[in-house]
Amino acid sequence: HILITRISPRMICQRTLKNVIRATGVGLHTGEKVYLSLRPAPVDTGIIFQRVDLDPVVTVPARPENVSDTRLSTTLEKDGVKISTVEHLMSGFAGLGIDNAYVDLSAPEVPIMDGSAGPFVFLLQSAGILEQEKAKQFIRIKKPLVVETDDKWVRFEPFNGFKVSFAID
Numbered sequence: 001h002i003l004i005t006r007i008s009p010r011m012i013c014q015r016t017l018k019n020v021i022r023a024t025g026v027g028l029h030t031g032e033k034v035y036l037s038l039r040p041a042p043v044d045t046g047i048i049f050q051r052v053d054l055d056p057v058v059t060v061p062a063r064p065e066n067v068s069d070t071r072l073s074t075t076l077e078k079d080g081v082k083i084s085t086v087e088h089l090m091s092g093f094a095g096l097g098i099d100n101a102y103v104d105l106s107a108p109e110v111p112i113m114d115g116s117a118g119p120f121v122f123l124l125q126s127a128g129i130l131e132q133e134k135a136k137q138f139i140r141i142k143k144p145l146v147v148e149t150d151d152k153w154v155r156f157e158p159f160n161g162f163k164v165s166f167a168i169d
């Protein structure tokens with residue numbers, strides 16, 4: 001017997017890449033030449049950065065607890081290994097709804113490309129996007145929440161849908 005899994009048409013599925021795609025660029029802050037490979041990943045993997053220039057290869061998941069610095073760029077760090085300038089590539093993943101991918105880097109920084117998410121969106125679309133057979137997970141805000149650090153704060157409020165508002169003083 002063959003078990004067929006049917007996905008509800010209302011379920012929003014996780015996504016990954018259909019194919020591997022590569023690019024070469026320069027790190028904005030290091031000036032180093034960087035070889036970048038974007039590869040498909042299984043469901044529930046998340047976005048995983050890998051420093052393939054190190055032996056052994058070091059993996060750094062793109063998770064909030066791995067953010068070590070946000071001055072001038074966003075830096076991820078795990079066990080002393082840093083990967084900088086991830087924000088434009090991460091914006092491309094988020095904008096296209098890609099949940100799972102491996103990002104192989106030959107240097108400690110994502111290449112700057114043209115300074116926007118545009119070249120990364122082009123690469124991701126060129127690789128193709130594959131719907132995976134598992135639902136995305138979402139965070140639902142059920143009651144107001146304020147998080148403060150020094151003179152900075154963020155407030156989350158319940159909303160039926162997705163809405164972002166911000167102000168910078």
